[in-house]
Amino acid sequence: MKIEGVVDHLFRHHQGKMISTLTRIYGLSNLGMIEDAIQDTFITAMIHWKNGIPENPEGWLTAASKNRAIDLLRKVKADDNRILKLDNGPSVISLNDMFLPDQIEDSQLRMIFTACHPKLNPKDQIAFALKTIAGFSEKEIGAALLLKYETVKKRLARARKTIQSQEIKFDIPDKKEIGRRIQEVHQVLYLIFNEGFQSTKKDQVVNKDLCGEAMRLCTLLLKKEHLRSGEGYALFGLFCFHAARLDAKVQGEMIIDLKNQDRSKWEKDLIAIGHNAMYQSTKYDVMSRYHIEAAIAAEHTNAKSFEETNWMNILEYHLMLHNSDPTNYSAMNISIVLIQLDRLDEAKIYLDIIDPDKLENRAYLYFGIKAEYHTKLKDLSNAILCYDLALKNVTNQSERNYIEEKRASIEKMK
Amino acid sequence: MKDFMLIFIGEDYSELGLSPEGMQERMSNWWVWQSKMDKQGICKGGNALHPTGMRLSGSDKVATDMASAELKELVGGYYIVTAENMEGACKIAEDYPDYDIGGTCEVREVMVFDR
Structure with missing residues (x-):
């Protein structure tokens, strides 16, 4: 719901910003405490804001988070060198500066590189990134990635454990490493986006949120000259x-x-x-x-x-992808284009490479393409056979509807 | 026209485990209601209450910390609205946004004393 003066996803994005900022102050080992502290700020905001929105909601939240950070600073034992340095060190950025937009962005980038650290399990990377950078809750991550709440919790816990045990630092990699590390980041953003775009979930809002987050984080990288x-x-x-x-x-x-x-x-x-x-x-x-x-x-x-x-151009690009990294999927894409171009003999060559067993829950796509192939050959009974196989393998309801409709149209042609 | 007090009773937001997005949505619901009433000019005021406080009771005036007592029936806030009658006030109360999370809205007419 759009409210004048309040940005969409303000709370969610603020959570992401503040987790990163407070992590820079208190260290990755205090993530749990940090999340609780931010939750407190939101609850306070909810009570205070019920009677009206402050003039600058984002500034209000940032000020509240900063105060909360200072509270924590007093509470947390001062034996953490990092915190001491922040408090007294002349060369280190002061606590106040940490809450300036530039430094908040810097903290967020550190969090991105932490979440996309090669030592983390790829599955954990996505969940951890959505939680700590994008400000999703466990439940929202579950809905977005079609995972059980418990699975999300497990992945997040495992990510935190890995960060501790591998002593992953809350840093932006140096020049030597940056090239390789940024590839990891791109890969994670690509996967987050695809979860939203390829997904067949009915809930378009969730899908859009995932795509939107991947795009937002990508812009964050492009804004910094050394990360472009x-x-x-x-x-x-x-x-x-x-x-x-x-x-x-x-x-x-x-x-x-x-x-x-x-x-x-x-x-x-x-x-x-x-x-x-x-x-x-x-x-x-x-x-x-x-x-x-x-x-x-x-x-x-x-x-x-x-x-x-322009299928000819598209074919060429797919061949480039296939030649540099041949997979069942790249072969499948080529066969789709060749079928469009009515180059059926060649399409068959690529279809024969594919091992549907290895496609797991996407095997239905392969059978769908094969059905198209047979349809073009006017081999309608084989086409129907393939659609039946596709229906046997499909789990998603809207995809099922789509295949059933196609099958029915072939049945009519017979 | 008469004055009515809408009293909001419900569980503490902090106990609901809402996500940031969920919280913003809750807030937005309140603002939508508020601005709707503003447009109609029917809301005379109101406040949200902190979930903490003390409760005094008995002839000994024993004070209990409300946070320590397990009180589900906590008043979270109130509005004073004007309406033709109880029916109209209830109509307004239908817009209270927290029914779906177990909230209750009590509608009470403000008593007017003749001088």
Whole structure:
């Protein structure tokens, strides 16, 4: 609900900012205490604000958090050198400065690099990032990643344990390491975005939140000169092209495929920002998989209609991806394009490479593509056989509806 | 027109384990209600109360710390609104935003004494 004067997600984002800031002051070992302290500030805000919104809500929250930090400083034993240094050291940034926008951003970046530390389990990285940087609750993370509440708690606990046992520092990596470490960050942001974009959850709000967070964190990196890179810009471009289609992708409880999406609903502003990011990315002498994926997404957004899609270009990009890192998925993507181009013999070659058992819960996609292949060959009984296999493997209801509809249309043609 | 006091009774927000996003949503609900009443000019005032306090009772005036006593029925705040009658006041009270989390709204007419 939009309230004048209060930014969307203010509390959530404030939580992310303050966890990072207070962690910089008290250290990663005090995360639990920090989260409780921020919770207290929100409760106070809720009581105080019921009668009216303060003029500068964000400033109000920051001031309250700072006061709470000072309270804690008094309570926590002064044997922690880090805290002492902050309190007295002349060369170290003072507590007050920690709450200035620039330093808050710096703290958030430290938290991003902590969450994306290669020593953390990849699954834990995402949950921990959503909790500490994006300010999601355990329940919200569960809803976003389709995980049980208990699983989320376990992952967060494991992440914290790893941070302690591996003595991971709350730092931005130095020049030697930054190149490698920022790749880890990009990878985590990419996964968070995909969780939102590829997801078939009915709850569009949750999906959008995930995509929005990945984009916000990506911008945080791009704002800092020393953290900018060609990959970073390409990743952001890719996000923009995909995000532009989010609204058109879902209608009620149905997923709309690319072919049938109302292209006038695609957000042109986001597409323009995406193109700008891609232009920035060309200033660096790198070509990453994000560049190629963004190029594919851009081809789709450029096409006025599904029929006008430049499949030849898209095929070329998919082949590039496949040649640099051949996977079942890259082969699947190539076969989809080849089927579009009616190059069915070649499509079959790629379909034969794929091992559906290895696709696990995505095996239904493979059978769906195979059904399309048989349909194009006018081999309708095999097409129906494949749709049946797809239906056997699909778990998501809206995907099931989609496949059933396709199957019914073939049944009619018979 | 008569004055009515809407008394809000419910559990402490801090016990609900709300997420930051959830809290903001709760707050927004209150503001929406408040601004709706402002537009209609029916709210004469009100306050939110801290969840802590003391309760005095008995001829010995024994004071109990309300935080230590397990009190589920805690008054969290009140509004004073004007309405034609009890029915109208109840209509206003229907907008109280915390019913879904077990909140209760008591509607009481303010007594007017003849001088």
